[in-house]
Amino acid sequence: MHIPDSFIPIPQAAVYWLIALVFIALALRWVRREMSEEKVPLVAVLAAGVFALQAFNIPVMMGTSGHLLGAALVAIVLGSPFAAVFVLSLVLIVQGVLFGDGGLTTMGANIINMGVIGGFVGYYGYHGLLSLTKSRFASAAGAAWLACIIPALAAALELTAAGTFPLVPGLVGMGVYHALIGVVEAAITAVVLGLIVSARPDILERAEGAPI
């Protein structure tokens, strides 16, 4: 769902860029203030790791494949939606400038969709579901699924607002496709969280402020 250049007119793209910049600034402030010390380098290195994780092709259904987005995972593990904004913005900048995946003018919109919406939906979805179901893995899976499909719907709406996408067929197309991909995102996120709980519970403890 990396919106390429030329699908969003410049004035709208500029608005998305402004909103994205505000969130990037907030994310920078979060890394400085909340992550106990000046842990900017840690998050930068983690962003490179997330970029590599996205390279794993994961079978979905009927021969199609998807890959992890990681917004929900990063937000849950580091304990803040801003972690996802930070990491995903870095990943999207590299993808946009180095590979041309996701446009330069539309990068703001992409950061809003995958970083901001993905991160906030992932983080608050996880904590909302956690208080309902009490199951860490089910809520992580649910949050990851939502953090995959809602950004896709947001991208469809942005493209419709730009006049380059039909509303209903677009929502249905993007929605169905990402609902399928989201299943993989959900499963992988739950498995990864399980691994972290058994291997490095201290990371999550710090994120959630309570022993596991």
Added chain:
Amino acid sequence: MIEELFEIERLAYGDSPVHRLDARVKLVVVFAAVIALVAYPVDGSVYLLAAVMGALLLSLLLLSRVPLRTFLLRVGAILPFGLSILLLQVLFPPVAFASPTVLLTLPLGVEVTAEALAKASMIGARFVLCIGFVVLLSSTTRLQDLLTGARRLGFPSEFTLILGMMARYLFVFGQMFVRVRNALATRCFDPFDRSLPYGYRVRQLGNTVGTMFLRSYEQGERTYTAMLCRGYGRDAYLFVQKKPLSRRDWTVLAVCMAVVCGAPVLLHLAA
């Protein structure tokens, strides 16, 4: 995507008049070209602009001696998502046209009109050229030069430092990714192998992904500690030496910017 990283960087270490240009010149020209293409209104004269920009791109590409095949493969790898948006747009036009000429009627009352097709091909032309410019930029400029160039252009020091750290570790994790994939392959594990239960495959992949996540987190912790030992702190910033643009850089910048800015304005006035 990450496997291509090494190939891109290898290309960027080549030598040609375009490689030798200052990264600032290339960054400014590519961003200006993309903005000019996107800002140009979608009407018939967009093809003329596309022709001018395409000629500029092609001449830079030939000068840079980047193999045409590699270039086209890289551009082609990015196209599918944009093309699927265009396809949906042709099948279900978002705006109704005044007097549509129906070319083809598909089942379920879906009609392909000449107007929708024309609009999609205009957007498509801009879209392909934009990708072309970005791919040319990264094929002819080393990652480190891109970063220092961006810093010299006024990109915030703090953000350049972070992006630089990320860029360095991209290659570390790129190699890790290749090693992990080879390790899975030596154990005859294929995530697309249908004879294995789906749940098993997802669990195995999830554990692999999780291990890489933890390894990158721990690499981050080590890097952070090592940086603290060397005096990293709140006031650390990336020092980049000032470097004036050479006369050659200025000439290329002036010529390219004249084309990139002049062509859309003149074409729009003429149209």
